[in-house]
Amino acid sequence: MSGFEPKILAFLCNWCSYSGADLAGVSRLKMPPNVRPIRVMCSGRVDPAFVLKAFASGADGVLIGGCHPGDCHYAEGNYKALRRALFLQRMLELQGVDPRRLRIEWISASEADRYAGVVADMTEIVRALGPLNLDRWEKVRIRKR
Amino acid sequence: MNNRIGVFICHCGVNISTTVDVEEVTEFASKQPNVVVARNYKFMCSEPGQAMIQKDIGENHLDAVVVAACSPQMHELTFRNACEEGGINRYLFQMSNIREHCSWIHDKKTAATQKAEALVNAAIRRVAWHEPLEPTFSEVNPATLIVGAGIAGIQAALEIAESGNPVYLVEKESTIGGKMAKFDKTFPTLDCAACILTPKMVSISHRKNIHLMTMAHVEKVDGFIGNFKVTVRKKARYVNEKCTSCNDCVDVCPVKVPHYFDEYHSERTAIHKAFPQAVPNTYVIDKQEKPPCIEACPIRQEAAGYVALIRERRFKEAAELIRLRNPLPVVCGRVCYHPCETECNRDYVEKPIAIQYLKRFALDWAREQGESIEPPKIERRAEKVAVIGSGPAGLTCAHDLAAKGYDVAVFEKLSELGGMLRVGIPAYRLPRHLLKEELDYLKKLGITFKMNAEFGKKITINRLKEEGYQAIFLAAGAHAGVTLDILGEGSEGVISGVDYLRRVNLGIESHTGRNVAVIGGGNTAMDAARTALREGAEKVTILYRRTRAEMPAAPHEVDDAEEEGIRIHYLIAPTAIARGPDGKLDVTCINIELGEPDASGRRRPIPIKGSEHVLEFDMVIPAISQNPDPKLFSNGGDQLKKSRWGTIEVDEESLKTNIDGVFSGGDVVLGPSTVIASMGAGRRAAESIDKCINGQPLENFQTHMPKERIARGEDFRPHSYAPMFKDIPKSDRVGMRKLPAHARVKGYDEVELGFSEEEAVREASRCLNCGVCVECLACVKTCQPEAIDHRMQNELVDIEVGQILLATGYDLFDASHAAQFGYGKLDNVLSSLEFERMLSSTGPTGGKLLCKNGKEPRAIGIIHCIGSRDENYHKYCSRVCCMYALKFAHLVKDRTDAEVYQFYIDMRAYGKGFEEFYNRVLMEAATVIRGKVAEVVPSGPTLKEQGHLVIRCEDTLVSKFREIPVDMVVLCNAIEPTADSEDIRRLFSISRSPDGFYLERHPKLDPTATMTDGIYIAGCCQGPKDIPDTVSQAAGAAARMLAIIAKGKVELDPIRAEIQEELCSGCRICNSLCPYFAIDFDAEKKISIINTALCKGCGTCVAACPAAAITGKGFTNNQIFAEIEGMLV
């Protein structure tokens, strides 16, 4: 399995985590290139279907980044996100997917170090878990609308 | 779907192209589906870059554009505008961030290029699904809120006000001016800070369109740019605009605390003004926590107030203050059970203040001095009120109503007035002539008293109403002793405590036995026992079924009883009484043990089986409790609702009974309670009756009802300028001298002898001035324009503004955290602000440099970078310290002959005129030593050396260790974010940078805006800066806000949720999810609908809709699905 480089998708909320990731860039913090961010307005926008779609499309891990509890720009979207993430982790586990492949983190706009840390850490964990073998899944088709 | 996509990739100079192979990415992009053109350019954001996009839109008929460059938070707007100008809808555009999220964070070119391709691909796929959107517009409220009125807030307020638009300026202190107002001179020009600041402060107060709110803070913020709704909490100032700043109040205020404005190096009074030129120029009363003694009192007597006045030897004023609120002050000074002392905070130190004794002292003093108090002139009213009962409740009610002018008649069943005060409490506790004094005053007030007038006989509720009484207050007390309920209780020689006391006190012939037993442990039991002793009993024994700890009687009463020779048997209860042929009473008793606590919290007594024994007495006085006279409910009061306990039932708040116009309070409602609780009820009843007669609803009562207080333990301070309770030096409570026991029992002379003046002052000096203002009301009396109102309340003010500027300033680093510099431990080690105040001509020393010992220092060390440029505290440079340190050196040289040593790490003289200033100070012979100071230590243990200091440091220019003796050390404390900046950040939904200061939108290009539209920052809350920079930033922010006000409307992103009606099943899951209540349920159509005006586009509902019936415009499912797929190629 040597040489395996996981693909990790990150849904980052516009106000905290995306800005934190931007700050990491501005601060030139180095991190592995495995995490690819998608900007959403709030972590509460992350539909469980996005996560499943990501896995179905070949992601080995999914990261959701939101504001710290109490800090969500829209008051409580991050709580909703947390609820959904915990639920998804249970569902994934039932499907034979290691729940560590889905991770939710609170990263504020000033926590560039934290973002870099999470990216490095998650990359390492998912790398150790190996590629997500989805063959056992029916070809997941998610309706487009 | 868009199928003519143009992709434009930016090199960003070399920022992107060093790690990302831009050519390769371009090549890759050009091969993707729907892409018709892909190009790269050095600076896409530049004019030619934008022109290139626009040209391609035209020539290649592009229907969507992707730009791969920096963060959308940086340039999304730029490119949207470019697209629009190029001829396509501004939302048919997607930005791919290959700089912050790629080139800057990776160094391997292949991996980075690969990732950039994925990022670009995601954007290409996404933009194919973009749809044209129209931005919405919102009107801008032209009003602006500015939080913080230091120099930044003042400057911005003035700039905006100049345009004629309204400004709300909210400041948490009592004056505007911020830290700058505390400075002496400013560097490098050395103009006096006050001279340049105060004119600006004054213009703030003159501007009609600036609404200044001091002592205020923002509590809630709703809405968005253009339309914010803000709630401001204004703390009561207790002084209104009528204040003429005459300073008379300061002269009479008895409370002194360290003055915050002088960094606690001077004293001020509770009523004060921060500094002479404060704006608003009104005084302010420092009321923190309410003094617990005052709060605990049912009539809200200003206990702390008269204690403070006694401390100042203003005895007459103390007596007057007591009289002001208390209709029975002499009585209270003697027999009150003083809940004030129970709550007194001094108890956390050692013992409560002897408040009751002090009250007695003040009134005794006034009497001895012949100071008589005449009732005030009262305007009479025609309405008549009847009060039944002349006990403390009745008298208080009568007093309050008479003072309001009502025609009050008090009906007393007995031949003597005073209720329990007269017939319950023995004369050795409350001498009769003193009670008479109180009654005389009440008579002078115009109250009529009718004795021998029993309720139920001639006087009934109906009769009174017929006679024209508009309201009746029933306060008949509880004069019927509760029986023991044991065999033989009716025997001759058994008499209840209240009956016995009444007979003795009224002088009715009554036989007292030689060997008397009193049963019970309350005050009545003590009174009965001690009275029996005085009536000739040889032996008095109290039988009580619990232990001393559970006894309800006041502890000192129990002590007194024991001193007088009364024996108390604990854990014993009578079970039967039998009268023998010889007239002796055989009382069968049983021993008791204590079980689990019962409902009252006291341990339940359990009789011990088989422990019965017989004791012999010739008189038994059961004094376990009292009830209202049951006859009350038969004659004339037969419609009154009676409680389970035989008391009258009333509404707790208004004291209204079930009969209209009839109120009731005191023991007849509460059961046997206390004098002061009854007085509280009388007062409340008077308010109720007044309201009732004036036809007002019985609500919003102003009279006091004590609330539960939370005990806080000794880790608390009485007010914010005081030490913790545990650090306050102990001092003994002054006890009261008493008549010796043998002399007491001979008659009814008063047992307690009162305080001497010295004792009273000593005891009063123990008061901690909890909450600073003690409500002595001396300021009210002295204030000629009547500007002081102690009842002023905090206020919530709702305002609506379009934009908000935060200018909340900074805190000074607390140097005691860096113990090596000795701050807070060694004398003569000062913080920079303390030194500023010392230099100021209005400061604690009037501008003189003085050591603690009053002498001028011979050498001063100024240490730079305390807490800043320090890994342990703050890594950043505070920017202003080098220059103010030089200013200090100059001023020291100017005013004294002292040597000045500067200890610096690097000298930072970056501003206009700074370097010149540095050179000038060097010429003035200040010694500068380059090196971080290791520590500041006392120079030696001997007396002569005391107060002198040694600075140890390394001189890095000569590579030598040095020790420099000085008399004074000045620390250049770091500027740090305010302690409340996290709360404020949250409130306004902005961010902080890693150093803790508020995060600007862009560190270079947009230092005044924040990520939240409509919220701006200026001054040191954004980062350390000097006055000119602060002023420029504030003016810049003002200009930004004015531009939007001038425009009148703002564009809002059309990122909103939308429901597709045909898909909505009406499950209502989304309804409760929306934090803005933007989703409603249409009951008729049975679907949910979204109010677009309220929606802010977070997308939570979109993600939650099980039927995918909600679309998040700008972030649709299809767009994100496409982005996911594109990201994972």
Ligand code: FES
């Ligand atoms: S905006 Fe960041 S989690 Fe909601």
